[in-house]
Amino acid sequence: xxxxxxxxDRNDRNWWRGATIYQIYPRSYQDSSGDGVGDxxxxxxxxxxxxxxxxxxxxxxxxxxxxxxxxxxxxxxxxAVDPMFGADEDFDEVIARADExxxxxxxxxxxxxxxxxxxxxxxxxxxxxxxxxxxxxWADPSPxxxxxxxxxxxxxxxxxHWDSRREQYYLHNFLSSQPDLxxxxxxxxxxxxxxxxxxxxxxxxGFRLDVINFYFCDxxxxxxxxxxxxxxxxxxxxSVNPYNHQLHLFDKNQPENIDxxxxxxxxxxxYGAAAVGEVGDAQxxxxxxxxxxxxNDKVHMCYPFELLQPKxxxxxxxxxxxxxxNRAAPDAWPCWAYSNHDTVRLPTRWKACDAALKNYxxxxxxxxxxxxxxxxxxxxxxxxxxxxxxxxxxxxxxFWPEFKGRDGARTPMVWENRPDGGFSTSEKPxxxxxxxxxxxxxxxxxxxxxxxxxxxxxxxRLRKDxxxxxxGAMDAMWTDGxxxxxxxxxxxxxxxxxxxxxxxxxxxxxxxxxxxxxxDTGTAAPxxxxxxxxxxxxxxxxx
Numbered sequence: 001x002x003x004x005x006x007x008x009d010r011n012d013r014n015w016w017r018g019a020t021i022y023q024i025y026p027r028s029y030q031d032s033s034g035d036g037v038g039d040x041x042x043x044x045x046x047x048x049x050x051x052x053x054x055x056x057x058x059x060x061x062x063x064x065x066x067x068x069x070x071x072x073x074x075x076x077x078x079x080a081v082d083p084m085f086g087a088d089e090d091f092d093e094v095i096a097r098a099d100e101x102x103x104x105x106x107x108x109x110x111x112x113x114x115x116x117x118x119x120x121x122x123x124x125x126x127x128x129x130x131x132x133x134x135x136x137x138w139a140d141p142s143p144x145x146x147x148x149x150x151x152x153x154x155x156x157x158x159x160x161h162w163d164s165r166r167e168q169y170y171l172h173n174f175l176s177s178q179p180d181l182x183x184x185x186x187x188x189x190x191x192x193x194x195x196x197x198x199x200x201x202x203x204x205x206g207f208r209l210d211v212i213n214f215y216f217c218d219x220x221x222x223x224x225x226x227x228x229x230x231x232x233x234x235x236x237x238x239s240v241n242p243y244n245h246q247l248h249l250f251d252k253n254q255p256e257n258i259d260x261x262x263x264x265x266x267x268x269x270x271y272g273a274a275a276v277g278e279v280g281d282a283q284x285x286x287x288x289x290x291x292x293x294x295x296n297d298k299v300h301m302c303y304p305f306e307l308l309q310p311k312x313x314x315x316x317x318x319x320x321x322x323x324x325x326n327r328a329a330p331d332a333w334p335c336w337a338y339s340n341h342d343t344v345r346l347p348t349r350w351k352a353c354d355a356a357l358k359n360y361x362x363x364x365x366x367x368x369x370x371x372x373x374x375x376x377x378x379x380x381x382x383x384x385x386x387x388x389x390x391x392x393x394x395x396x397x398x399f400w401p402e403f404k405g406r407d408g409a410r411t412p413m414v415w416e417n418r419p420d421g422g423f424s425t426s427e428k429p430x431x432x433x434x435x436x437x438x439x440x441x442x443x444x445x446x447x448x449x450x451x452x453x454x455x456x457x458x459x460x461r462l463r464k465d466x467x468x469x470x471x472g473a474m475d476a477m478w479t480d481g482x483x484x485x486x487x488x489x490x491x492x493x494x495x496x497x498x499x500x501x502x503x504x505x506x507x508x509x510x511x512x513x514x515x516x517x518x519x520d521t522g523t524a525a526p527x528x529x530x531x532x533x534x535x536x537x538x539x540x541x542x543x
Contacts, residue, residue: 005051008099008205016206016274016300017333018470019056020365020460021106021372023208025341026063026085027071027430028412028423029375036426038412040081040090044097046415049442051101053378053453054460058098059106059208059276061341063091067117069177069394072108073210074115078195095203104205106276111192112214113178120191121179125165135188137171137180138163139221149223151251152243154236156398159251173214173251175394183215189260193267200271209264212277212299213288216257218250225249227283235305236282238403244282253281253288261298276335276370277302286321290328301335301370308343312350313360315484315500319477336364337372345376345409348383355535358455359498362519362537365463366488366496368474373456375413376437379445380452383408384434392431407431414441458519466517466541468492483507483532493542499532506531507538514540 009015030042040063050058062072063085072082081088098105114121124132139148139160147160148169153176160169161176171180181188196207224246237243261277268275277292277299279285289302306321307313325332338346338360346352352360357380364371386407391397396405412429414437415422421433421441445451463469472490479485482501487510488494495514497507507530516526518539530538 005100006102008102008104010272013272014471015056015104015272016276016370018463018467019370020054020463021057021059021276021335021370022050022053022055023059023061023340023372023374024050025061025375025410028410030413030415031424031426031429034425035084036424036429037084038423039084040086040094044090044093046413047094047097047101047103051103053373053457054464055103055373057104057106057205059372060094060108061208062108062110067115067177069115070175071392073110074113074175074178075110076115076117077119078109079198092202099203105203106206106208106274107199107204108208108210109195109199110210111181111183111195112211113172113174113180116177116179120181125163125170128166128168134185135182137182137217138166138168139171140168149221149250150246151217151224152246154241154243155395156241156243171217173211180214180217183260184219184256189263193263196264196267200268200273204273206268206274206276206300209275209277209299211252211280212261212292212302213257213279213281213285214252215260216254217252218254222250224251231283233282235309236280236285238399240399240402247283248281253284258291258298261292265298265300274300276300276372279304281305286324287328289334290325290332293333294329294331296331301333303335303337303372307336307338307364308340310344310349312352313500315479315482315498318484318500319479322474322477334369335372336367336369337374338364339374339377339409340372341374341410342406343409345381345383347380348408353535354380354452357452358459358520359500359535359537361456361459362462362539363496363498365459366469366486366494366498366539368472368488371463374409378453378456379414379437379440379442381414381434381437381440384411384432384437386411386431390432411437414438416443417441455519462518462539466492466494468494481505495538495540495542497530497532497538499534499536502534504531504533505536509540513543515543516540 027038029038030046031038032041064075065077065080065082066072066074120135124135147158151159153159155174172178227247232244279289279302285304289304292299292302393405393407411431411434412423417438445453468488468490472488475487477486483505485497499505509528526540
């Protein structure tokens with residue numbers, strides 16, 4: 001173990017501020033049993049890789065008992081490990097090993113919906129008057145038998161599914177096998193808080209809260225208005241999905257959500273745990289993130305979709321993002337991410353060269369807020385090509401070939417440059433190993449100067465070496481073409497300049513004496529004017 005690694009400090013209640021969080025997609029991280037599916041023991045085996053990277057926490061996507069129609073985001077039992085991933089004691093081992101390595105473990109809680117096989121739903125659908133009859137969102141049909149309103153599922157088609165037992169429709173914002181819980185019911189809220197308490201007592205350090213703005217829908221089930229074509233974008237759903245045709249005023253983003261978020265925060269506080277919420281909204285996601293994280297009494301942090309957009313980041317869009325966020329709530333705390341299990345991998349999505357990827361890595365560590373890195377991002381992995389016959393994602397099957405789903409970002413992690421990537425001894429893993437990924441395997445980049453892996457380690461170390469980057473304030477950003485510049489203010493003053501384009505730009509240092517810091521910048525004091533080549537950057541602190 002690296003001598004710099006220290007066990008988790010349980011007394012640090014602000015560990016999440018400026019933290020670097022590493023996302024693990026457990027099906028694809030490391031298979032320890034040889035069945036072709038990653039598991040909890042595999043995670044334990046590979047935690048040292050994450051600790052050596054310099055992360056503060058790991059976010060583990062769902063490993064709960066599930067029919068796996070949406071690969072764990074359809075939960076059948078919130079408090080049981082699915083046998084595919086191991087046993088309860090295997091999760092205890094993950095916690096114990098992570099603690100030794102100084103990593104907190106954050107788990108993925110899906111509170112907006114369950115699997116249709118969940119015991120709660122099985123009882124709820126039996127009749128209109130059983131004890132859990134009102135635990136899900138049920139509605140009578142329209143007079144002509146059609147759906148109650150015009151709400152659409154993120155995965156295509158109506159968000160309503162007919163149930164012949166109750167002769168009613170139930171709401172599903174995603175698959176029809178993922179019925180939406182009715183959080184307007186206090187009993188449902190209490191049951192979900194019990195789930196939170198269970199995992200807190202198990203020793204988790206926090207939670208990633210799936211689609212946090214979907215918890216409540218409009219009590220009156222009013223239809224959404226149309227969204228003008230010129231305002232549509234594909235940041236949340238692919239362009240071929242009619243979900244983009246509505247302004248989602250009533251199926252999510254309801255004001256009742258705020259009080260429930262406060263209840264969640266209150267449960268976490270005694271444990272020093274923290275939560276990061278996923279805000280899925282194309283029109284006002286940034287403003288919701290600001291609202292949900294302001295005031296220190298709701299969610300600790302949320303990640304908006306501004307850096308997860310299909311379009312490449314520009315200096316203007318970055319400046320606009322921070323302007324909007326500061327206008328909505330200056331004390332909001334974002335958790336920035338370029339990638340996750342739901343998006344096309346960054347090199348492919350933004351057609352980014354290695355220089356651009358290295359620029360983005362350092363930028364992520366310099367922005368005010370926390371940061372999230374998706375497994376394989378530190379290797380520079382592009383989107384993998386997955387043949388239609390190998391596609392497992394129901395989203396991809398629905399919209400193929402215009403949208404190929406999310407499997408290209410979910411293929412197994414590559415640890416070694418060999419056909420199985422060091423992931424599994426199975427002849428056929430659940431998704432094929434991306435053969436184009438093998439030259440980028442950990443074994444190929446480990447200790448290699450200039451590699452993406454070593455660059456990520458240096459970028460994260462930069463953030464740890466300069467607490468101002470982690471906790472400090474951020475002065476207003478100013479831009480000039482592709483050049484974005486800003487100051488971080490705290491125990492030291494740090495100037496940051498990033499060329500987000502493929503041409504040359506010139507950064508002008510503020511008055512004063514400065515010394516360069518950070519990866520690839522050397523230690524010599526920079527000149528008053530600094531020329532930055534394509535995707536170059538300059539970091540300096542006031543001497």
